[in-house]
Amino acid sequence: MGIHVLSLVTEPMSLADAVLGEIFFVSHVVAPPGAPEWAQQLADIGFIAGERVALMARGVPGGDPLVVRVGLSTFALRLAEAACVHLASPDTETAR
Amino acid sequence: MNEAVIHLYRGGPLLALVGNPNCGKTALFNLLTGSRQKVANYAGVTVERKEGKFTTPAGKALRVLDLPGTYSLHPRSPDERVTHDVLYGRAIGERRPDLVVCVVDATNLRRSLRLVLAVKRLGLPCVVALNMVDLAQARGVTVDAEALTRELGVPVVHTVGVEGGGDAALRALLDETALWRRSSSVVAGIGGPPVHATGADHEAVRGILQRLGLDELIPHALSDRIDRVVLHPVIGPLLLAAVLFLIFQAVFAWASAPMDAIKAATEWLGATIGAILPDGWFKSLLVDGVIAGAGGVVVFLPQIVILFFFILVLEESGYLPRAAFLLDRLMGGVGLSGRSFIPLLSSFACAIPGIMASRSIANPRDRLVTIMIAPLMTCSARLPVYALLIGAFIPRRDLWGMLELQGLVLFGLYVAGIAGALAVAWILKRLTARAQVRTLMMELPSYHLPTLRNVGIGLWQRVAIFMKRVGGVILVLTILLWFLASFPAPPMGATGPAIEHSIAGILGRALAVVFAPIGFNWQISIALVPGLAAREVAVSALGTVYALSATGNDTAQALAPLIAQDWSLATALSLLAWYVFAPQCLSTLATVKRETGGWTMPFVMAGYLFALAYLASFVTFRVAWALGAAG
Numbered sequence: 263m264g265i266h267v268l269s270l271v272t273e274p275m276s277l278a279d280a281v282l283g284e285i286f287f288v289s290h291v292v293a294p295p296g297a298p299e300w301a302q303q304l305a306d307i308g309f310i311a312g313e314r315v316a317l318m319a320r321g322v323p324g325g326d327p328l329v330v331r332v333g334l335s336t337f338a339l340r341l342a343e344a345a346c347v348h349l350a351s352p353d354t355e356t357a358r
Numbered sequence: 359m360n361e362a363v364i365h366l367y368r369g370g371p372l373l374a375l376v377g378n379p380n381c382g383k384t385a386l387f388n389l390l391t392g393s394r395q396k397v398a399n400y401a402g403v404t405v406e407r408k409e410g411k412f413t414t415p416a417g418k419a420l421r422v423l424d425l426p427g428t429y430s431l432h433p434r435s436p437d438e439r440v441t442h443d444v445l446y447g448r449a450i451g452e453r454r455p456d457l458v459v460c461v462v463d464a465t466n467l468r469r470s471l472r473l474v475l476a477v478k479r480l481g482l483p484c485v486v487a488l489n490m491v492d493l494a495q496a497r498g499v500t501v502d503a504e505a506l507t508r509e510l511g512v513p514v515v516h517t518v519g520v521e522g523g524g525d526a527a528l529r530a531l532l533d534e535t536a537l538w539r540r541s542s543s544v545v546a547g548i549g550g551p552p553v554h555a556t557g558a559d560h561e562a563v564r565g566i567l568q569r570l571g572l573d574e575l576i577p578h579a580l581s582d583r584i585d586r587v588v589l590h591p592v593i594g595p596l597l598l599a600a601v602l603f604l605i606f607q608a609v610f611a612w613a614s615a616p617m618d619a620i621k622a623a624t625e626w627l628g629a630t631i632g633a634i635l636p637d638g639w640f641k642s643l644l645v646d647g648v649i650a651g652a653g654g655v656v657v658f659l660p661q662i663v664i665l666f667f668f669i670l671v672l673e674e675s676g677y678l679p680r681a682a683f684l685l686d687r688l689m690g691g692v693g694l695s696g697r698s699f700i701p702l703l704s705s706f707a708c709a710i711p712g713i714m715a716s717r718s719i720a721n722p723r724d725r726l727v728t729i730m731i732a733p734l735m736t737c738s739a740r741l742p743v744y745a746l747l748i749g750a751f752i753p754r755r756d757l758w759g760m761l762e763l764q765g766l767v768l769f770g771l772y773v774a775g776i777a778g779a780l781a782v783a784w785i786l787k788r789l790t791a792r793a794q795v796r797t798l799m800m801e802l803p804s805y806h807l808p809t810l811r812n813v814g815i816g817l818w819q820r821v822a823i824f825m826k827r828v829g830g831v832i833l834v835l836t837i838l839l840w841f842l843a844s845f846p847a848p849p850m851g852a853t854g855p856a857i858e859h860s861i862a863g864i865l866g867r868a869l870a871v872v873f874a875p876i877g878f879n880w881q882i883s884i885a886l887v888p889g890l891a892a893r894e895v896a897v898s899a900l901g902t903v904y905a906l907s908a909t910g911n912d913t914a915q916a917l918a919p920l921i922a923q924d925w926s927l928a929t930a931l932s933l934l935a936w937y938v939f940a941p942q943c944l945s946t947l948a949t950v951k952r953e954t955g956g957w958t959m960p961f962v963m964a965g966y967l968f969a970l971a972y973l974a975s976f977v978t979f980r981v982a983w984a985l986g987a988a989g
Contacts, residue, residue: 322591
């Protein structure tokens, strides 16, 4: 990604690409084919549509794993796990 | 560990505490039951089973089960599977609870209440303990228990798990008989697959919180501030290194005084009893066998207590998962995840709790690798062996004015174990971890000040387990060794120490053939046999062997100069190398068998560790010999 500027605007952003410290809302969770169980597991720990999330810190070195806030809880997630969580911007959420 | 199981307290209705991890459930359990709790395992799995008993204000005697924390009723680890099975009445040998107490973190209702809704659907009588209300209040969140009772349709009471009397409302509530009647209206989910209603539950919880005016998110500001330091890319790892260094420093520095006291007490007891009893086999058994043997093991109790104290404090405070986070990348290099850090850290005290702690690793391959390398972490049982050999063979000498040679050698042995573990994990990664998807999803709970009660109870349980081991396996083996080393008595007119004619002497000589290439004499070879059961026994075994070889009573004192005279430096170094790797602990192998559900893995483990130990000793011995350490 990143070649077409347009696609950046329309493509839903995932939690893995979120800006540090900025608040977002979960739009939906998509598990990778190799780990279908992640969808339920992520939902169990709070990644449910409409829930407030934020990226708190990135691990060193390599920016993996991540520390994320979901609702009131804090979790360490792998980059690949965070990439399953698709985000909606705050504006979309208030429109709900 | 104690493997006796199930229904430890007879009679009385059974409660189960259910809640998210880190909701203060175990603190509440400790508060309810005090010291009246028993720790064992669930049938067939090494998931810790904690049962306790207590009485209500009206005098009703109740049993309570502290179920492993879970986020939902969709289990993802062996721990969560137990909670699921017990609640559905499917756990082997477990009675389905008569009542469920949902422990809810008042500072994080959004997540906790989802689990309450799922538990409610089980149809079991259910109450909600709104825990940590003090912390919620401090954050400006006041939860109206009555309003929540109306919303949830189950009784809700306030509790504070970390405060004496914080469980009063819950105790009083349990006296209401109407509470215990099983409702016949809701039985959804029983028998069938669990209802996947996470999204709907989430909406329901949002509605409830909105109506109660609690839908505002107020994060724990202090935790966030601490995390900015603890998880800082530069400061965080430095802080972790400092913490680990401090722990190991404390284990050695603080433990020396109580260890000396225990050693002195054992020697005094041996000498006193030796003076009272008439000479003969009974005196020999008691003094050389029981007192010298058990005393040599009880000596590490202070180190185990100190190490576990730190682990418990770090666990209670919420730091351990952060440490795991910081180390995740590093562990990833050898194919493991940060989750393996906590089991491996525990293994420095003892591999058994370490292996048991591996149950929190959801990935089966990672869990198995963690189990396989756990014995390479230098457990406290190896310390007496190291201490004896280093004291006898390594001179006390300052290096570069600040480092001490003996300490440096000890540090080197720890490093050798860790390096060995990393190498094994790396090789296993090459062989088995191709295209692995590894799940982390690890909660970093809010920081809490550890409470004296919870750390105290945790320590007490570990001390009890250790002492049971001393009282059981180790004592029996020490006595058995004494017997083997004392009989048959030497023939009339025989020269040399009596032990050379005993069964142990003959066995030792046979084994010495195998161990001669790595520099072990027959005394070492024979001490390795009981040392199979538990490493620390090797010291007392050497003590027994040499005590029965000579005529003195004070084995512990005499042993160091005796071996310094008897062995070459190459032999001593070879034995040190042996101890870094050798799988000399039957309890560990037994735990591995339970954990992996078969004999394959314990055999693989014993085999590879023996091979590694023999190789390391062989190389050490030959190199040391070539360098002139023969004298």
